[in-house]
Amino acid sequence: MAETHSEIAILGAGFSGLAMAIALRRAAPALGLPADGGGVAVFEREPRVGGTWAVNRYPGCACDVPSHLYSLAVAPKADWSRAYAAQPEILRYIEDVARQHGVGPELRLGCGVASARYDAAAGRWRLRSDHGDEHTARVLISAVGGLSRPKLPKIAGIDSFEGPVLHTARWDDAVALEGRRVAVIGTGASAIQLVPPLARVARHLDLYQRTPAWILPRHDGPIAPWVQRAMARWPLLRRLRREALRWSMDARSLAFVHMPWLMRAVELQALRHLRRQVPDLALRRALTPQYRIGCKRILVADDYYPAICQPNVTLRDGGASAIEPHGVRDHDGALHPADVVVLATGFEATKPLPEGVVFGPGERDLARHFGDCPRAYLGTAVAGFPNLFMLVGPNTGIGHSSLLLIIEAQVALVTQLLRWMHDDRLRTVAVRADAEEHYNADLQQRLQRTVWGSGCQSWYLTADGRNPTLWPGSTYGFERMTATLRRSDFTVETGRDG
């Protein structure tokens, strides 16, 4: 089998992997890398770039962060067509960004990494691709994203269903839904986007709800062409719009993190939205959440409630108790026929990396090391795993603003680490265990009073209620925290070869 080598290997070509590849190109001279992307290999399992935006292709898929904030600072876009961009426009944007920044030679598309093992004697990561090819790299950067592994529900009899079973993140366009009876399991962010377009084409849609979600109005709509032109002509306008969005969204972190009681005012707004859109009292009651708003991700939708009120849609409150070859049993045991089952059941958010993939020195499995509750230093470095950096690692998720702001802050931090390695000819860099410990003790302390711990079950939390996913603060706070590299928090080995 062929063996190749690069200074840096990146796992994943979604937003974070590409942002990293772009930063490496921009900093290439300072890092001793060729300017043409040489020295960097980006491994991506899918045949195209885009990450979560390439695989989530279900009807209605869109972002719930406003477009002008859901774009990279290094790749501004003036002509977003809608206040909240839909998946095809975001995917096009990602592809354009890669092209405009020349990211291409470093891409290994359709080439997943089956395993990455640290070879301490050689000071190299040894990667084996899904095709069995070997690759070595001095530094490994995981950019696999927090929501990349679909969560498949353990519903009795699910394997016995005779029709197609689709997960929202593994959509198959070949499965026809027009005129069919569709069962949708789950009522989270993906489901509320999927239900309206599905209800328009399905003969009947049964929606299995386990927990009603809090939903705010989305206020989506097209951005007028003259506004797009003005933003292109006067970049300051676009920047002002972005900053205004960022400030207003970040201000919410105060309520999420420090004053959960303030969320009551937001609950009233959501209840008003529900009252306006759902006239039927019994249905309204079934759709009224019983937990503090913000504890699970707050959803935004203008067309979800109206879709549920359509005559061909039935809300099956209480969830699905079993699946049989030709239908789904509701909470009360009644069987409802279905031709297709759609699982809108989310992701393995607290375990984004499976076991058996990344092994540090001494064959230590990173996923096992993480156990049920992953932790890292600034969500980026893990004690005991030299020359490994993570993007969108533990506690970097953000419920109230754009994850891309966090990603760019992490990319800047990793670039600083790489620059240090280059300048001081370092063989290895690893975060110190006590620095990681100290950082996480502080983090968990701050997480204690947040709305996420106010008593609901969500994908943010582990089964025992710990929070390994979210950053308890503002995007500005994360940026400040990661802006200056504290070298004393790391141990290094000098004497780099090559």
Ligand code: NA7
């Ligand atoms: P989410 O937000 O995790 O939602 C998953 C939904 O599926 C949620 O309503 C769950 O109910 C439901 N679910 C999960 N397992 C089951 C079983 N076994 N039976 C019935 N219902 C179930 O995932 P999404 O894909 O919607 O969104 C994920 C993120 O992607 C989103 O926040 C954005 O950041 C993008 P529960 O509430 O757990 O009772």
